[in-house]
Amino acid sequence: DQQVKQNSPSLSVQEGRISILNCDYTNSMFDYFLWYKKYPAEGPTFLISISSIKDKNEDGRFTVFLNKSAKHLSLHIVPSQPGDSAVYFCAASALGGSQGNLIFGKGTKLSVKP
């Protein structure tokens, strides 16, 4: 049973517009969430994270929103750029971010068209 779900396998967005990637989780013990970005044939790179004590975290063009009651988080990229085209993985962990055993979703492939 998937504990972290990314229900959209792909997303296509025009350059300059907003990209919204969604992620749902089922395990109420999760209290720390991360987004990773992955290019083909490369390892994932850390993008942004959020603790369950917050509902928003912002870093430049990237903002993550957390809705604990709905067990839902989303990653907003504004404005989207062609270089943002990649697979984005949502990941979750328990124990306040002190545990490195992450549970990953299946990923969403973002395509940003010029």
Add this chain to the structure above:
Amino acid sequence: DGGITQSPKYLFRKEGQNVTLSCEQNLNHDAMYWYRQDPGQGLRLIYYSQIVNDFQKGDIAEGYSVSREKKESFPLTVTSAQKNPTAFYLCASSWATGLAGANVLTFGAGSRLTVL
């Protein structure tokens, strides 16, 4: 530059053969991990190690073995017991479990294993 080096990048294996994937890090991280990625799937944890000479099974450890004799190194052996070994294998490291930021994993570039 600090980072994680995985080798080889591509590897072909005949059925019934064991193969070992190398992972070396110079980040001085305490914890190391092996994940597997299949097409259309997320990353699944195979094994992890929080300290030298100690490691734990992840969600899909069957058919795999690891060792952690040095802090910098965490090799993964894919044995003939692994029923479907063709996949992209990712090694990662982080600060020790229990410390803030321990879940921000740094990944290597991956090794693609193909069984012929």
